[in-house]
Amino acid sequence: MKRDANTQKWLEETWEKVRIKMTAECGRLGETIPFAPKNGRYFDVENTPLGLGFWTNGFWPGMLWQMAHATGDERFKTAARGVERRLDAVLTSLDGVDHDAGFLFLLSAVADWRLTGNGESRRRGLHAANLLAGRYNPAGRFIRAWDDRKGENPQWLNADGSVCGWMIVDCMMNLPLLYWASEETGDPRYRHAARNHARTAQQRIVRPDGSCNHLVSLDPETGELLDAPGGQGYGPGSSWSRGQAWAVYGFALSYRHTGDREFLDTAKRCAHYCISCLAVNDWLPLVDYRSPKEPVKYDSDAGLITACGLLEIAEHVENLEKDLYTDAALRILRACAERFCDWDPDTDGIVGGGTTYYHDPGGRMSELPIIYGDYYLIEALLRLRGDAAFLW
Numbered sequence: 001m002k003r004d005a006n007t008q009k010w011l012e013e014t015w016e017k018v019r020i021k022m023t024a025e026c027g028r029l030g031e032t033i034p035f036a037p038k039n040g041r042y043f044d045v046e047n048t049p050l051g052l053g054f055w056t057n058g059f060w061p062g063m064l065w066q067m068a069h070a071t072g073d074e075r076f077k078t079a080a081r082g083v084e085r086r087l088d089a090v091l092t093s094l095d096g097v098d099h100d101a102g103f104l105f106l107l108s109a110v111a112d113w114r115l116t117g118n119g120e121s122r123r124r125g126l127h128a129a130n131l132l133a134g135r136y137n138p139a140g141r142f143i144r145a146w147d148d149r150k151g152e153n154p155q156w157l158n159a160d161g162s163v164c165g166w167m168i169v170d171c172m173m174n175l176p177l178l179y180w181a182s183e184e185t186g187d188p189r190y191r192h193a194a195r196n197h198a199r200t201a202q203q204r205i206v207r208p209d210g211s212c213n214h215l216v217s218l219d220p221e222t223g224e225l226l227d228a229p230g231g232q233g234y235g236p237g238s239s240w241s242r243g244q245a246w247a248v249y250g251f252a253l254s255y256r257h258t259g260d261r262e263f264l265d266t267a268k269r270c271a272h273y274c275i276s277c278l279a280v281n282d283w284l285p286l287v288d289y290r291s292p293k294e295p296v297k298y299d300s301d302a303g304l305i306t307a308c309g310l311l312e313i314a315e316h317v318e319n320l321e322k323d324l325y326t327d328a329a330l331r332i333l334r335a336c337a338e339r340f341c342d343w344d345p346d347t348d349g350i351v352g353g354g355t356t357y358y359h360d361p362g363g364r365m366s367e368l369p370i371i372y373g374d375y376y377l378i379e380a381l382l383r384l385r386g387d388a389a390f391l392w
């Protein structure tokens with residue numbers, strides 16, 4: 001990929017800052033499982049309300065595997081293996097893992113298998129794929145999001161107390177675990193579940209203009225659409241930017257794994273919508289692209305995930321189309337890095353400006369460094385340098 005000298009210089013300088021900071025963090029953290037730093041330091045999530053099965057726990061090993069692949073430094077691999085072993089506890093607990101098995105195990109065990117051929121890691125990945133496939137609802141043709149086994153979330157039940165069939169756009173990123181399991185075993189069942197879920201998401205979650213719902217409630221007996229609440233975004237009909245990002249990247253990945261052209265077209269439609277929203281806002285992602293002008297609140301992570309999705313799309317389109325996606329990805333990356341990155345190797349967390357959900361009254365989970373932002377920053381940089389490990 002040819003690019004101008006200024007961009008290339010920026011990429012190399014930014015990568016060097018990442019390398020220095022990641023080496024320092026790896027030395028401090030090892031197999032600690034981080035989420036967001038407190039007073040500049042990560043803490044382990046195991047004995048917190050998040051717990052070992054939290055959806056973000058694959059991102060630190062994912063960052064370590066990307067670094068191990070790009071640098072050959074064994075210290076990254078040792079730390080990634082340590083986290084992978086710790087996540088075994090999740091595989092053997094009924095409440096351990098939900099629809100986010102892909103986020104957890106693609107970036108830990110499956111990454112290990114792909115990069116080193118470690119057979120134990122392959123078994124972990126297939127075990128996780130079985131747990132994810134077990135959530136597939138064949139009548140509604142979707143993978144059920146979340147759980148309510150303990151009755152802790154009565155607001156997630158239907159008025160008559162029955163279980164809702166929640167389906168969320170985030171889950172598009174978990175499907176590659178199922179595609180991988182079919183590629184690995186030759187058994188098409190995993191792929192059938194993933195492809196059907198993606199088709200249902202096209203119909204129920206993506207709107208004709210490329211914007212998305214975060215979540216929909218489907219009748220678990222028929223798949224009929226019951227409700228489309230606002231979820232982590234501003235409200236019903238709005239456009240939660242991280243959900244938009246999951247759609248861009250997730251549909252592009254479903255195209256990669258199935259070759260179904262309609263998934264690439266959906267990814268492009270969602271991408272064009274995101275690009276237009278970002279282009280009028282200095283390439284900085286608001287938490288919701290369809291919310292009131294005030295308060296101004298960002299989610300840098302939505303931008304970085306979108307950038308990776310755009311780079312994935314660029315791999316699959318014709319030559320004359322590629323620059324649109326690559327240039328937009330670079331603009332987002334530079335805007336987010338310049339505005340939100342902390343390059344001090346002595347503090348934990350690289351990208352600030354991450355926001356978990358729009359409605360956050362105390363602001364505790366708004367505009368802070370969150371581990372997945374750092375993962376997608378590293379993946380985007382490495383994709384642009386041509387030495388990313390493919391982990392999806």
Ligand code: GLY
Nearest residue numbers: 055170242243356
């Ligand atoms: N569960 C994925 C997200 O919050 O984006």
